[in-house]
Amino acid sequence: MDQLLENFSLDLFVKLTVLFLLLIFLMRRFAWKPILTALQDREESIQGALDAAEDAKKEMENLQADNEKLIKEARAERETLLKEAREIKAKMIEDAKGEAKAEAEKMIAQAQSAIEAERKSAIADLKSQVASLSVDIAEKVVKSELSNKDKQLGLVEEMLGQATLN
């Protein structure tokens, strides 16, 4: 304790206390205050930037999720569209086929009926020609029979030969 007291100098103590007070005051005023404020500001701005980055990241994730959803939806829609188109195509082909068949059948039927009509008219025509021919022959036969028996016979024969050619 004596040794300690011997080491203690009151003059130095007072001088140092004054100097140290001055130093604390000056350091606070010119160094610590601006330094601490600057550091705090910087930390806050860094924190702010980090938060903003985090937010942006989340937003990006949301956007990406949205995008994926959209893509999925679009894909599904395309799928359905394609399916529908395929169905329509098949139906169209089917329809066209049916229609064509019906048309063809109709045409065939028409043709057949036309042919039938033609045939009928031809037969009728033939019948009437045969009738008039027969009448003509009969007339000529009658005529020649009336004039010359031989000639009438020759004529009938010729006429008959002609008729078979027709």
Added chain:
Amino acid sequence: MKVISKTITSLSLILLFSLTAFAKGDKKDGQNSHGDPINTQEEINEYIQHHVKDSHDFHLFSYFSEGEEHHVGFPLPVILWGENGLAAFMSSAFHHDDDGKEIVEKGGSNFVRLHGKIYELNAGATEVSFDEAHHPTNASTPIDLSITKSVFGILLLGLLMLLWFGGLAKQYKKKPIPTGFGRVLEPLVLYVRDEIAKPNIGPKYRKYTGYLMTVFFFIWISNLLGLLPFGFNVTGQLAITASLAIFTFIIYMVSGNGHFWSHQLWMPGVPYLLRPVLAIIELAGTLIIKPFSLAVRLFANITAGHIVLMSLIAIGITMQEQMHPVGSTILSFVLSLFIMLIELLVAFLQAYIFTMLSALFIGMAVEEPEHH
């Protein structure tokens, strides 16, 4: 630990410089050790004793050649407030006399220096007379306002701190990230704030950080300054450590809140009979033990470090007879290198401990009661 190792590496240059400076002194002294009155054990002991105390002049080393002593150093101003008012002169006026023989006449008063202290002779006295305990009987002590070695050290240190940290503060005005030396200082500032002030004080840390930083860097830089071969021993002065401790004491006494004082004086949750006893113990701790331990811990650590370091360096001289000069020099070099490294660590550690404990004491005083 990272900070400490970083510190050690960054200061290895200083270490190298200081050791070579010491070694030079050794060599010079070692050359004429025959009949040399300086390199005796008593002289070395005296030198060490002298070094750890404050002094009125800046004494680097002494050597003996051509029959006379030479002192290397430079004088510092002596400013005294005595019976005849202010007197100022350079300490060289004493001619390195420390036994009260050299009388300096200034401002109508006669001053002598005796064991590092300046006395003013009573009017009419022309010589100091001593009592049996070797205390002067016909002299008084004037108020000593001199720029002593420690005061010079503090001024230098304050200037350095203002320059460095003021520069750092200026850098922040221009850009958010400092460059150059500021980059070294910034992590230290952050370290004190985040590792010492914040965890120990709590949410009110900002108010006290300025004081804690000043104390931390003051102690650390002055500890390191003390390791340089210039002979500074600022934090090894009890007056200085006591002053620092009293600052902490005043701060935590003033900022103590009701919660703190109620725990000091009338501890809740303890049987009533025990409360006065606890109050005495708590008050003794707060008023005496805490500041006393703060002051003495720092003073004793730094002074001991200086004495051990200088003693180990002195081995190079005192052991020359037992060992070869080369052997003693190597031994002293290795030992002092080792202790120097430890002292570098201690320099940081003591600054840390002082600041940490100050923060802790302040934190205890401003702590808010927990709400259950």
